Amino acid sequence: MITRDDVAYVARLSRVQLDDADLDRFAPHLQSILSYVEKLNELDVSAVEPTAHVLPLRNVAGVDDAAPSLANEDALRSAPRTSDGFFHVPPVIE
Amino acid sequence: MAAFETVIGLEVHLQLNTRTKMFCRCRNHFGDAPNTNVCPVCLGMPGSLPVINETAVRYARQAGLMLNCAVAQFSKFDRKNYFYPDLPKAYQISQYDLPLCGKGHIDVEMDGGTRRFGITRVHLEEDAGKLVHDGHGGGSLVDLNRSGTPLLEIVSEPDMRSPDEAHAYLVTLKQLMSYLDISDCNMEEGSLRCDANVSVRPAGQAAFGTKVEIKNMNSFKAVQKALAYEVRRQIAAIEAGQTIVQETRLFDANSEKTVSMRTKEQAHDYRYFPDPDLVPMTFTAAEIETLKAQLPERPAVRRERFAAQYGISAYDAGVLTAEKPLADYFEAAISAGMSGKAAANWIINNLMAELNAAHRSITDCPITPAHLAELGALIEGNVISGNIGKQIFPEMFNTGKAPEEIVNEKGLVQITDSAEIDAWVNEAIARNPDVIESLKAGKGKAAGKLVGAVMQMSKGKANPALVNERIRHILIETHGLDA
Incomplete structure (x- = not known):
């Protein structure tokens, strides 16, 4: 069963702010989604290699030669706050 | 406990x-x-x-x-x-x-x-x-x-x-x-x-x-x-x-x-x-095998090979293989004709000291392996003495010039003319009369003072082996000593 705590945990991992009413509302929603997907567990996949990628492509890589980067002002253009060519972000508290 | x-x-x-x-x-x-x-x-x-x-x-x-x-x-x-x-x-x-x-x-x-x-x-x-x-x-x-x-x-x-x-x-x-x-x-x-x-x-x-x-x-x-x-x-x-x-x-x-x-x-x-x-x-x-075959020789393997192939000590081989560029430099000097022992000595005793003092790495060394080998050849061929070699080494390092160029510029070619050396020997004996007295009193080591005096007069250019030989010759022939 998906509990309110599970919803709060997933919300925290995703940096989504939910209030108490949201937690109550989303717990059964998530539960019904998971129950639906649960059906997949009926398949025996013990002999199946996990899928690394859905496309049949392999070994797509580029040559190690430099290409032009963005100009500093372009790189910072959509940042809400900058200082001396840096992105300026709120203090980091672990 | x-x-x-x-x-x-x-x-x-x-x-x-x-x-x-x-x-x-x-x-x-x-x-x-x-x-x-x-x-x-x-x-x-x-x-x-x-x-x-x-x-x-x-x-x-x-x-x-x-x-x-x-x-x-x-x-x-x-x-x-x-x-x-x-x-x-x-x-x-x-x-x-x-x-x-x-x-x-x-x-x-x-x-x-x-x-x-x-x-x-x-x-x-x-x-x-x-x-x-x-x-x-x-x-x-x-x-x-x-x-x-x-x-x-x-x-x-x-x-x-x-x-x-x-x-x-x-x-x-x-x-x-x-x-x-x-x-x-x-x-x-x-x-x-x-x-x-x-x-x-x-x-x-x-x-x-x-x-x-x-x-x-x-x-x-x-x-x-x-x-x-x-x-x-x-x-x-x-x-x-x-x-x-x-x-x-x-x-x-x-x-x-x-x-x-x-x-x-x-x-x-x-x-x-x-x-x-x-x-x-x-x-x-197959791709993995190819990559494996292209790996450089491992440092431990290279160290053992250096000791065995070039007749240098295990310690020296360890110093020379500590970093790949240094080991490569050593082998480049050998390819340019230097003996393993000479290359090891010059690199460990002289080159590394210069590099340390100048805060430079071997990859940015002003003395090329070819120049080091040339220095070895000049000493080996008695063109200059080992001491002159050590004297010009800092200049080779500072200027990046070939050793032969420095030797020619400074007129440092070794003097192997016995007549010239004999003149210095006679003068050294004349200036140091006490040496003959000491030698007569049986103090054989006193002759060393003469060697020093001759080397000084020749500004280090006299061939040391020849100086020893001429001193001995003159002491016996002229002064009746059996030195």
């Missing part, structure tokens, strides 16, 4: 010295103005797509082969999810269950013999950006030039049993990686970083004790000191009846102690999953 056994495992991160980043073609370069080597990919802009750097992948596989790892034939990249301002995508592209290289080992020479330490895995990932915390008016400044640069993670088995073994492992690992020239391997500059896991357990106990992770060490010595402190701390805690808490501790270089990071106790939940933007990599057994 019960005896304790220490268990150490190390996690090393190497910045690869590719020209460009791991997943975009921005320059992988340290020290540029902030946010100038950035593009939509390494800034984590929506809609941008990563492209694997094939050179970084090759470097990772070469590193694995050098560490005797099983190199994967199938490998993929995964996303490791977490939020931090130096990680613009909110996930790091790393490798989870299918790393490029699996189990391996390295053999490390210790005082008591060779120790073999297991390698758990080697994988490739991207580095994060850099945070400058003392931002103006609070907050942090973010530079994303390092964001997306290739990082190789090398994880050891918990096989080390002392801080000394951990130190020796790091020295050997760095030497092996330096031989591949895939990283600057400079811990002070951060191109090699090391985190350590350490625990203690009562001797004879099979289960591991609770491990503590130590971070923030910026030299191999610091790793050694941090581990030594941590081992003492853990043993003291256990003996005082306390339990060790699984935690991360930071090493403080000033107090030489480790301190708890005191972070909120929350398990990380990285939710790894295969990166849908990158397709898997496959390698055939």
Whole structure:
């Protein structure tokens, strides 16, 4: 069963702010989604290699030669706050 | 007091010295103005797509082969999810269950013999950006030039049993990686970083004790000191009846102690999953064999070969093979005609001192191997004496001129004309009458004073063997001594 705590945990991992009413509302929603997907567990996949990628492509890589980067002002253009060519972000508290 | 056994495992991160980043073609370069080597990919802009750097992948596989790892034939990249301002995508592209290289080992020479330490895995990932915390008016400044640069993670088995073994492992690992020239391997500059896991357990106990992770060490010595402190701390805690808490501790270089990071106790939940933007990599057994065949000679193998092939001491061979460029220089001098012993002596006794004094590395040495070999030939051919060779060596180093050019310019060609030398010998005897008296009194060593006087008069240019011979001749013939 998906509990309110599970919803709060997933919300925290995703940096989504939910209030108490949201937690109550989303717990059964998530539960019904998971129950639906649960059906997949009926398949025996013990002999199946996990899928690394859905496309049949392999070994797509580029040559190690430099290409032009963005100009500093372009790189910072959509940042809400900058200082001396840096992105300026709120203090980091672990 | 019960005896304790220490268990150490190390996690090393190497910045690869590719020209460009791991997943975009921005320059992988340290020290540029902030946010100038950035593009939509390494800034984590929506809609941008990563492209694997094939050179970084090759470097990772070469590193694995050098560490005797099983190199994967199938490998993929995964996303490791977490939020931090130096990680613009909110996930790091790393490798989870299918790393490029699996189990391996390295053999490390210790005082008591060779120790073999297991390698758990080697994988490739991207580095994060850099945070400058003392931002103006609070907050942090973010530079994303390092964001997306290739990082190789090398994880050891918990096989080390002392801080000394951990130190020796790091020295050997760095030497092996330096031989591949895939990283600057400079811990002070951060191109090699090391985190350590350490625990203690009562001797004879099979289960591991609770491990503590130590971070923030910026030299191999610091790793050694941090581990030594941590081992003492853990043993003291256990003996005082306390339990060790699984935690991360930071090493403080000033107090030489480790301190708890005191972070909120929350398990990380990285939710790894295969990166849908990158397709898997496959390698055939033949490709892996080819790569293996192209590896440089390992330092330990090269050291033994040097001693055997060139007749130099094991110690000298060790010094010469400590770094690949130095070993290459030595062999280049030999290819240019120098004898192994002469090359070893000049490099170890003279060249390395000049390099150290000038804070230069062998790769940026003003004396070419050909010039060193030419110097050896001038001495060997009696054109100059060994002493003159030593005299002109600093000038060769400072000017980069060929030794023959300096010898000609300064008129330093050795004097082998016995008539010229005889004149100096006679003058030396005339100036030092006491020498003859001493020799007559049976003090044979007094003749040395004459040699010194002649060498001085010739400004060091007289052939020393010839000077000795002429002194002896004149003392016998002219002064009736049987010296």
